[in-house]
Every structure is written in structure tokens, then in C-alpha cells.
Amino acid sequence: MFGRSSRQGGAELERPESPPAHRLRRPRWTDARLLVGAALVLGSTLTGAAVAGGDAGPQHWEAARDLPTGHVLTRADLKPVSAGDRPAHLSGTDPLGAAGGKGAVLVQPLRSGELVPRSALGSPGELDLRRVSVPVSAGSASMLAPGSVVDLWTVPEGAAGQDERPRPERVLESVEVARVQSVAQSAAAGRPVDVDLLVPEKGVAEVLAGLGDGEALAAVPVAGSLVAGEGEQ
Template identity: 35%
Template sequence: MTTTLRPTLEPLPTPVTPRLRRPTWRDPRLLVGCALVAGSVALGATVVSSARDTAPVYVAAHDLVPGDPVEASDLRVVDVNLGGEASRYLAPEGDGLTAGSVATSVVRSGELVPRTALGKESDVTVRAVAVPVSGTLSDRVRTGSTVDVWFVPKAASGTVVAGGADDAGAPRRLTQGAVVAQVDEPGSSLVVGGQTTVQVLVRPGDLPAVLAALAADGTVTVVPGGAK
């Protein structure tokens, strides 16, 4: 009798299911993640705090020109964030607006008021001169704008001479980059007759020529867009 040997089949190994471990405070990945979150929160808080860090400063309630007295009613208070530039502008806190202040330079309506734009009356060197304008005045000539003042002499016959640069009767510029302090239209209580009058701030060195031209036989006119 022959005996048949059958191979013994060994059981297959049971797969081991990996167990998920809870991260601990010692896990470097968790520590890095927490650091990133904390840094983002701190940065966001700094940005928001900086955006809210505003201070009250003065802005002009209307156009200010050299020589204008400046009182609290001529200014408005707004809150702005100027950072390190805040000390350059006039603010209601600290020394603020002093009595007897006048504008020493042009400040447009709604603009921040630089501290250097205010001073005493003795700091203003320009003088206001009334220039009658018989023709049509450009709409660019307004309070706070700059103009050139020209003189056009008349010939003995009463006609305007249009000569060359060396001609004594040629138009000549009297002052350049003068600031317009005020424009008085016909019908204003300050205007006599039907002419528009432009109050021009003239520098002392140009004042004699402008006054002489106003008294001479000819036409004094203003041209917009002059630069100092």
C-alpha cells in the first residue's frame, strides 16, 4: 500500500493595519503649523492697527492765498494716516493754529495745510495790485492760480503797436508767476463800472514796473499759466 504525502499548507500572514497616532506637542510639524498661524494673526493685527492709526489735521476750507488771515473758520479737521509725515502739517493738537496767522503760500481748498504755509503778516513779501481787465477773462484765471502780467503800450495815434522785441512799443512782461488773490466780477460791490478786476500778488522787485504800467497809456493784461 502506497502512502501519498500531501504538502502542509501554512496559513498566510495576517496583514497588520497601521494605527494612526494622535499628533503630540512634540511633533515638529504641529509646532511649525502653529507658528505659521500665530505669525499670520500677528501680521494681520499689525496691519489693521496701522490702518486705524490716524490723527486729526487741518485742511483748507477754501482757497488760501498769501496775505489771507487764517482763523479756525477757514479750516476743517480731518483724520488721516500720515505716518512719519504728520509733523509737517498743521494739527489742532499741540501748538495748533496761533492767533494772527496769515497764509504765506497758496493752499487749495481741501488740501492739507503745511506748517510752512502759515506765518505772520510780516512774512508776506508780495503786495496786492488791482489790475482792471477790459476784455474777456480766461476761466483759468481764478483765486490761487498763477498768471503773467503784461503791458501793451499805445502809439501816439492811439493804436496798439505790434513791434519786434527791440521796439519800445512792443508788449512786455511785467511780472511772471504772480498769484491771483481775488477776481472781482462786474456787479460786485468792489468793482466800479463794468470791468473785471483781478487782484494780483506782485513781488516787491516787480511792483514799480506794474504800478507804472497801470498809470501809463496802454493796456495791462493777465495771461494764465505763468510759472515762477
């Protein structure tokens, strides 16, 4: 109430005492307001994550490996991926159904990890191609993979008594590789590698004529074409 006294002008005055100091208490997690605030922050974070996930768009499909033209598409050839809104590419939960059912073939090659465009899908009747197996030198075959696009060359044998070997001749231009047999086994045995090519029907006669006496041909990948081992770790 009143504290110490003092004299002023002969009168004794009493000083009021200072109010006691109150310590600030630390907020506790049990405080209801803090719990409500934390719940609001968590809720907004989860909502934002859900919205961000929804922006990924519908499920699309990409090639699980390199696929050549003429390949009959199967479910094992495809991997699901979220790729935003891409109506020009294969999408949905049933990729083979969206591709036109079983028996759909590729009318163009696809690289591993490439989204499947709807324009790459067709029927066997749409392909004016023939599959021709040719012997290719092991050296050039080692660069090839399904989907490689190559120029096919032959080196004619020189006539008896000629000093110079004849110049190479291009048999066919820009044909696609469908399959490559085991390069290592053929090379170890000292024989050419059998390579299947997708040849336009009108070019089959040229390829067969270029085989000559069974001598190995050279398949040279065109610039920008797929090369065996490209992109592997």
C-alpha cells in the first residue's frame, strides 16, 4: 500500500510502493490457439501438394525400350508416366485399347523413354515394307540397334589382274534396322552378322542384287540415327 516515508516541509509523506513485476509465461503447445494454427498450416500444405500433384495431368505411356517400325505393340513395351495434357500422345489406363486393340503396329521407330504419339500407331496393312535379312560385317554391325537408320553399301570384288579394288557402291539409302543377331558370337566365329532390315517393297530387288556372292555388306548409320549403346550408363 504505502512504502517508505519522507519529510517535506515538516510533513511526513509516504511513497507508494511499486507494483510487483509479472513474469511473461512461455506459450505451451497445449495452448488451444497454437494447436488450431498448426492444424491450419498443415492443412494448407497438404492441399497445396494435392493441387500440385493434380497438375501432372492424365496418365500417358512411353516406350520401355527402343522399338523399330513394324513392331507389334504389347503392354510390356510401355511404361506409364504423368506428362501433363498431351492429346496427341497415347493416354489412359488401357494403352492397347487406346492404340486400337491388339495387333497395333508402329509405323515409325520409337526411342526408349519417348512418349508414344498416336500418329506412330497403325495396322500392318499401312506398312509398305518387307523384312530382309542381310549379312553385315561385324565392325559395322556393332554400331547397330533396332531402330537404327542406315545406308547399305557393298564392295564388289575386283576382277583378276586388277591392282585397284573397285569403289564401294551404295545399294540402298535410309533403311531401318529391325533386328541384329549376336555380334559377339558372329565375330568370334569370323563370320558376318545377320541383320534384318525393313526395306520398301520396290527396293528389295536392289538389296538382293547387292548381296552378290554372299559377301558381307556395310551398314552405315545416317547422321542423327540411333547407335547401339547410345545413352547407356
